[in-house]
Structures are given as structure tokens and as C-alpha cells.
Amino acid sequence: MTAQDPQLPSQPTQPPIELPTPDTRLPTPSSRQPLPPWRLWIPLLVQVVLIIAVPARDAYTYVAGRSITLQTAPVDPYDILRGYYQTLSYDVSNVETLRSLPGGDWFNQYQEQPLSFYVVLEPPAQANATPPQPWTPVRISGDRPTDLTPNQVAMQGQYDGWSITYGLETYYMPESRREEINADINQVQWEEREAFVVDVKVDRGGNAVPISLWVRDRNYRF
Template sequence: MTRRWRLRALVAAVLLQVVVLLGLLGYARYPVWFGKEVVLRTVPVDPRDLLRGNYARLRYDISEAPMPEVGVPKVGREVYVQLHRKGQVWKAVETRYSPPPGDFIRGRIRAVRVGSVTVEYGIEAYFAPKDKALELERRLRQGGLARVRIATDGRAALVSVEDTGADSVQGAGERP
């Protein structure tokens, strides 16, 4: 191989890596850039993790979704939770194994209960500096609101968390 071909191969390899990294970034940020914004009621569960950093672990009203009407719910199975707006906040209406018509969010079943399933959506951790994470925990003890953007395929991204009586808490947000 000549020197010119080696240089071209090296440039092509570097460009391919850059394109792949940009593609991964675009895939992760797509819901934030193009998704529909919904507001979900939330409460903090756990403020920090020694290995992962400071964050507020969030639990949503829609984390407990109705039991799917067909099929046997299994832990780890992907589900689509249909959402309906009631005032400012969105609520879970129905759980399906395929995308329903209208607005929905995609998640995975984490537990099966009597009459409902616990669903995790990938928006359960809000990362922030230590002081902000502790302040968020203190302010949200009685609950708050999370602004979430949902892409057309149901993928969700956490945008901000706010208590119901104060300014929005914006920070590092969800870490991929």
C-alpha cells in the first residue's frame, strides 16, 4: 500500500469513529430535540450514590401502570404506556406491548403487582452537583413536577424537575 492510501485509510477510520459518536449522541438527545413535552408528577427516592455521583432518584405516578389486558407481564419486557393529559399533569391510562394510538411512553416492566406493573422509563435519575441534589431532595419531599420530552417512538428524556411552589431546578439532568 502506498503512503497516500494509508493516509486515506487513516482519515476514513477517524471520520467513521466521529460519525458513530455523533450518531450515538444524536440518538440519545433525539427526544430532547424533537420530542413532545409532558409534565409528570414525581417524588424523590434517593439523593446520592457513592459510585455514580450525586443525583435525585425519582419515582413517577406513571411508574405504577395498569396491568396489560392481554398477555402475561414479565419482568424486563418492553411495554408502552398510553398517556392522557389531566390538567397540567399526564397520567397512565393503559399498558400495551405494542405502541398505542396517541401519546405514549416506552419502558420496561420492573415488577408485577396485583392489578398493576411497575415500569421503569430511563428517566428515574436526575444528576446534579451535590448541593443541588440535596436541595432538590429537600424541596421535593412533598412531590414535584418533572418536565419530560418524549420522542415519537416513546423514548423519554428528563428535561427539568421543579417543586410545585418554586422555581425550576435545572442542572445536569439525566445522564445517559
């Protein structure tokens, strides 16, 4: 008898593996649309406007504002990071002084957020003195006054519950004259505080910019 090769059991046939079909609906890097130009230049334009807005407002106030004079006394004459400057503190920066004026109870409503207010000032009786005489605060208003007399000016301030600022607090000294100015200021603040005043311009909106500093009869332009 012829030996028969044993038959191996048949193996089940495996179905072919199917790879997933790529989803052609997903955008490929080459098919993405570029951002429209306005998405890039509009944010840049907004930043430029914000940078220019404050100097432009100050320039308008400088040209169109009304001149007044404020009584002041200097403190902190040197900052190592910024160089020589004077930090100015005004009579109208004193909260208790303003509380005593008509409308001064406005300060009692302060809660947590800084608030804007207006101080109304009138000129001195002696208009052409040298140095000029400071204007006098006569009342306080939480809103911009619309009933000012021809000789009155309303200047806007900010109150944070502790201090009052007008954007007039820092005067940077010219490099070439800093020693001269410092010597004048240091002497005046001890001997004749009333001779140390600042000329300011205030526009119709109450915004103010410093123009010049008076130390006795000497005038230093900002």
C-alpha cells in the same frame, strides 16, 4: 620375507546428507501484505457511531419531543461514587398500577427477556397550573400505538419481570445547588408528594428525556 601390512576392510561410502529445500511458497515477514486501511477504520467508526447514537437521539427528543409531566417521588439521594443525585420513581413505574389499565394484561406474557411496551398518557384538565399537573396513564400497548388522539402521547418503557424503567430514573444535581435541592426534596416528599413532578419530552418513537424538576413552585432545569 617382507612383512606385509594387514589390509583394513574397506568402509562403505556414506551418501551426502541433503538438507530440505526451503518452501519458498510460505510468506516471509517481509513479503506479507499490510492490512487494508478499511480493516482498521471501520471498527473504529462503528464504535464512534454507537457512542454518538444515544446522545443524538436524546438531542432530537429534546428538540422535537412533546412536553408532558409525570408524578414522581425520590429515593436514594446519595451515591458516594457518583456524587449527589436523585433516583426517581414514577407513578407509571408501578407494575400493579399499569396492570389495572386497559391492555394491562400485556405484563402477563413476560418470560425471561426484558420487553418493551408503551404507556399512553393524557394531559390533565388544568393545563397551565404551577407546578404543572401530571399526565394520566390510560392504557398499555405492546406495540407502538398508531391510533393516538391529538391529546395523547405514547411513552416507551422496559419491563424486566420485576421493575419498569423509562430512562428517566436518575437526575444529577448541579453542584452549586445540591444542598438547596436536597432540602426542598426532603421536605416535599414527606409533606406534599403531589408537588414533586418532572417535566419530560417524548418523541414520536416513544423515547423520553427529562427536562426539569419541580419542587412545589420551584423549577430546576436538568
